[in-house]
Amino acid sequence: MSSAVMPITAILALAAGTFAFRAAGPLLHGRLSLSPALQRLFTMAAVIMLLSLVVNSALLDGGGFAGWARPLGVAAAAVLYFAKMPFPVIVIGAAATAAGLRALGVA
Incomplete structure (x- = not known):
């Protein structure tokens, strides 16, 4: 893997994880007690x-x-x-x- 692809992959993975954590609150608010x-x-x-x-x-x-x-x-x-x-x-x-x-x- 080239050296330029690795940071972009890491940034995209962290962005997806951040989005998932932020979306989990409103989506699970009424379902999880x-x-x-x-x-x-x-x-x-x-x-x-x-x-x-x-x-x-x-x-x-x-x-x-x-x-x-x-x-x-x-x-x-x-x-x-x-x-x-x-x-x-x-x-x-x-x-x-x-x-x-x-x-x-x-x-």
Whole structure:
């Protein structure tokens, strides 16, 4: 198999798998019943996966530590979120915190 065909095959296989997973929800919604314990497990799994993406993006850059400005900006966003601020205020507050720290020399 040529080297150009292999990545295209992988991309098509992943696209088909993604489509199948996304289509399974609406197609199986009324046909499949889950226990309350399993529903809680799926909810917790989704939250944990999202949290791991946030932590990974906040702390790492190119396989190494991203510096202190980015995680402190994310922490500022969390504080603003729990203070029930509007979304634009959260985004601007996080960006201003990270930019301010970088301007002060905190990498």
